[in-house]
Amino acid sequence: MTSTATESTLFRFATAGSVDDGKSTLVGRLLHDSKAILADQLESVARTSAERGFGGEPGAIDFALLTDGLRAEREQGITIDVAYRYFSTGRRSFILADCPGHVQYTRNMVTGAATADAVIVLIDARKGVLEQTRRHLAVVQLLRVPHVIVAVNKIDLLDYAEAAFAPVAAEVTALTRELGLPEAHVIPVSALAGDNIVERSANTPWYQGPSLLELLETLTSLDELESELEALRMPVQLVIRPQGAVAHDVDDPEQFRDYRAFAGRIASGTVRLGDEVQVFPGGATTTVVGIDAGSARLEAASAPQSVSLRLADELDAARGAVIAASGSLPVARREFEASVFQLDPRPLTPGARVLVKTGTSTVQALVTSIDGRRDLTTLGLDPADRLEANDIGQVSLKLSAELPLEAYADHRRAGAFLVIHPQDGATLAAAIVTRPVA
Amino acid sequence: MSETTSVRVEPADTPTPAGRSLSALDALESEAIHIIREVVAEFERPVLLFSGGKDSVVVLHLAAKAFWPARVPFPVLHVDTGHNFPEVIAFRDETVARLGIRLEVASVQDYLDDGRLQERADGTRNPLQTQPLLDAIAAGRHDAVFGGARRDEDKARAKERIISLRDEFGQWDPRNQRPELWDLYNGRHTVGQHVRAFPISNWTELDVWRYLEREQIALPPLYFAHEREVYLRDGMWRAVSDVSPARADEVIESRTVRYRTVGDMSCTGAVESDAASVADVVREVATSTLTERGATRADDRISEAAMEDRKKDGYF
Numbered sequence: 001m002t003s004t005a006t007e008s009t010l011f012r013f014a015t016a017g018s019v020d021d022g023k024s025t026l027v028g029r030l031l032h033d034s035k036a037i038l039a040d041q042l043e044s045v046a047r048t049s050a051e052r053g054f055g056g057e058p059g060a061i062d063f064a065l066l067t068d069g070l071r072a073e074r075e076q077g078i079t080i081d082v083a084y085r086y087f088s089t090g091r092r093s094f095i096l097a098d099c100p101g102h103v104q105y106t107r108n109m110v111t112g113a114a115t116a117d118a119v120i121v122l123i124d125a126r127k128g129v130l131e132q133t134r135r136h137l138a139v140v141q142l143l144r145v146p147h148v149i150v151a152v153n154k155i156d157l158l159d160y161a162e163a164a165f166a167p168v169a170a171e172v173t174a175l176t177r178e179l180g181l182p183e184a185h186v187i188p189v190s191a192l193a194g195d196n197i198v199e200r201s202a203n204t205p206w207y208q209g210p211s212l213l214e215l216l217e218t219l220t221s222l223d224e225l226e227s228e229l230e231a232l233r234m235p236v237q238l239v240i241r242p243q244g245a246v247a248h249d250v251d252d253p254e255q256f257r258d259y260r261a262f263a264g265r266i267a268s269g270t271v272r273l274g275d276e277v278q279v280f281p282g283g284a285t286t287t288v289v290g291i292d293a294g295s296a297r298l299e300a301a302s303a304p305q306s307v308s309l310r311l312a313d314e315l316d317a318a319r320g321a322v323i324a325a326s327g328s329l330p331v332a333r334r335e336f337e338a339s340v341f342q343l344d345p346r347p348l349t350p351g352a353r354v355l356v357k358t359g360t361s362t363v364q365a366l367v368t369s370i371d372g373r374r375d376l377t378t379l380g381l382d383p384a385d386r387l388e389a390n391d392i393g394q395v396s397l398k399l400s401a402e403l404p405l406e407a408y409a410d411h412r413r414a415g416a417f418l419v420i421h422p423q424d425g426a427t428l429a430a431a432i433v434t435r436p437v438a
Numbered sequence: 439m440s441e442t443t444s445v446r447v448e449p450a451d452t453p454t455p456a457g458r459s460l461s462a463l464d465a466l467e468s469e470a471i472h473i474i475r476e477v478v479a480e481f482e483r484p485v486l487l488f489s490g491g492k493d494s495v496v497v498l499h500l501a502a503k504a505f506w507p508a509r510v511p512f513p514v515l516h517v518d519t520g521h522n523f524p525e526v527i528a529f530r531d532e533t534v535a536r537l538g539i540r541l542e543v544a545s546v547q548d549y550l551d552d553g554r555l556q557e558r559a560d561g562t563r564n565p566l567q568t569q570p571l572l573d574a575i576a577a578g579r580h581d582a583v584f585g586g587a588r589r590d591e592d593k594a595r596a597k598e599r600i601i602s603l604r605d606e607f608g609q610w611d612p613r614n615q616r617p618e619l620w621d622l623y624n625g626r627h628t629v630g631q632h633v634r635a636f637p638i639s640n641w642t643e644l645d646v647w648r649y650l651e652r653e654q655i656a657l658p659p660l661y662f663a664h665e666r667e668v669y670l671r672d673g674m675w676r677a678v679s680d681v682s683p684a685r686a687d688e689v690i691e692s693r694t695v696r697y698r699t700v701g702d703m704s705c706t707g708a709v710e711s712d713a714a715s716v717a718d719v720v721r722e723v724a725t726s727t728l729t730e731r732g733a734t735r736a737d738d739r740i741s742e743a744a745m746e747d748r749k750k751d752g753y754f
Contacts, residue, residue, distance in 0.1 A: 250507045
């Protein structure tokens with residue numbers, strides 16, 4: 001695996017906004033203006049726009065039709081589920097998670113934002129910060145999305161006046177400070193007219209910042225931030241031992257008779273040949289003698305690469321083990337507190353028996369208490385004895401077996417988990433560890 | 439790296455190590471390998487839907503890489519409509535023989551011969567694949583079925599999960615999908631259910647071609663420019679064959695064409711192209727103004743929801 005400065009990198013972002021603030025139009029505009037929409041798709045959308053009598057001047061295109069993929073969505077003019085879109089520029093390949101704003105917004109937002117490098121929150125310039133804006137930003141804060149972009153839309157309807165934009169920008173800045181978010185990038189845009197989406201607009205000479213696309217091209221991605229800053233963690237997915245069944249392109253099967261490697265995706269940090277590592281559980285120390293990616297032998301690998309690690313000593317490790325940098329072995333945990341994003345319509349209550357899935361482990365767990373429900377306008381905690389769908393709450397859990405769970409704030413991938421129904425297998429909630437207890 | 443107002447600002451005097459960020463293609467490859475390994479670790483009897491088309495070829499290559507130096511630990515399944523291009527069937531057989539893996543075949547022709555299915559009036563067999571596919575999944579007791587579907591192919595596929603649950607009837611319920619977060623995939627299922635797993639969900643057509651080029655992966659010859667007897671129907675060049683004859687009013691001519699997708703002879707169109715190598719195709723796809731399905735699939739032109747409807751019934 002190689003990577004050179006000339007190759008594009010991957011950047012994941014999510015869009016969120018309230019009903020009618022033009023999110024689908026923004027997404028359609030971004031895809032259209034970055035030439036990600038091809039002629040036959042445009043033709044199909046133009047045809048449907050005309051059939052449905054889309055407003056505006058003749059030939060106007062309802063960009064929302066590009067992203068609403070399900071029949072029910074097109075018929076009802078709403079977006080039901082997160083949709084993924086792809087486009088690229090010379091510098092970056094983008095994966096866009098388009099999150100619907102109103103129906104089950106927490107569920108969709110959490111899904112879209114969980115892996116996002118950036119979230120774009122839309123605000124209607126005429127309305128300013130709404131209740132919904134606060135809620136979206138609260139989710140962004142809890143998930144620790146590294147970059148927040150606030151697109152103040154429909155600036156064209158306010159004659160591109162700086163006087164209309166400035167108070168909204170100030171309101172956003174105050175809110176991000178209040179919620180403990182990183183400073184937001186606030187951009188005046190018109191999704192309908194295309195101002196400041198790809199090119200900086202001549203209509204807003206008072207705005208000195210980058211266009212939306214320029215910003216997306218230059219922000220640092222999560223993996224860029226995390227691969228060097230955090231200690232090595234690699235949850236073991238499975239052990240590769242070819243024994244008799246070697247691949248067809250192995251020249252000398254004898255050489256691989258005793259091959260044994262731990263396959264996994266590096267969750268954080270970097271591993272180099274010769275590094276001393278420790279293996280959870282148990283904490284045995286050994287040395288990395290091989291980093292394989294297919295038949296290629298690597299000198300080093302970083303998150304989020306998938307590799308197979310060969311270790312100097314024969315260790316009794318299997319799926320669920322975690323290979324960590326020596327001296328940074330995660331602590332075995334059975335009890336912890338977590339922020340829970342309730343997704344399932346069945347409420348989560350104290351005493352519930354569930355499954356917890358994190359890394360490459362799934363264990364039984366008990367909800368020992370519901371410690372409160374977040375008020376998403378203030379982020380404060382209100383008393384609650386259950387969490388309903390789309391609630392975000394604080395919960396204490398006890399596990400049936402020890403896991404290497406860490407605070408999400410310290411190790412994103414080691415602190416995120418799913419809460420699963422033990423019988424029907426439904427994903428009940430997504431959660432992040434806020435405090436390991438015991 | 440422009441760092442304007444981000445949270446975690448790196449110290450200014452720390453030089454950025456060269457090549458620290460993974461290329462987009464490497465990141466996609468790592469994600470796909472992670473997914474393939476998760477499915478193999480958590481399911482009893484996975485199988486890969488393998489048509490010999492470029493997307494399933496890429497998934498098979500990724501699987502080989504994921505387990506190297508061990509052999510790919512699952513068989514492949516092909517739904518043979520009886521209308522496949524002979525070159526693709528030959529490629530399929532050659533590939534499984536080379537890799538030493540088992541091939542399961544579900545034959546639409548068998549179903550037509552014994553009356554379990556009837557030929558459609560329009561002659562296309564694409565929608566007829568669903569029943570043989572579901573029967574083969576049940577017969578093989580496969581609890582996980584890998585596919586090469588990509589979200590950029592179609593609007594309905596854009597809403598598909600990477601690990602997607604199918605009920606006892608093989609149906610997809612788009613309004614009741616499990617949320618999928620981080621890289622934690624919930625594949626729990628009950629008896630009779632299975633999951634479809636799409637490791638290259640996040641790849642675009644261009645990513646696939648760039649990867650084929652980088653990894654020097656072999657493909658059936660019809661992906662590259664060749665002379666073929668064709669006729670024009672519904673704005674697409676159709677191959678002349680026993681199962682897709684030209685009508686009396688359609689003019690047969692010889693053209694230099696290639697296929698962007700490989701489906702049935704009866705519903706897959708060729709595009710005029712001089713792209714003779716993978717590098718040529720990469721250039722062509724990068725500048726194309728039509729989507730691959732729009733350009734080449736008659737079956738997806740039926741309606742805006744053609745793919746959604748077929749997927750709900752258990753299609754790939």
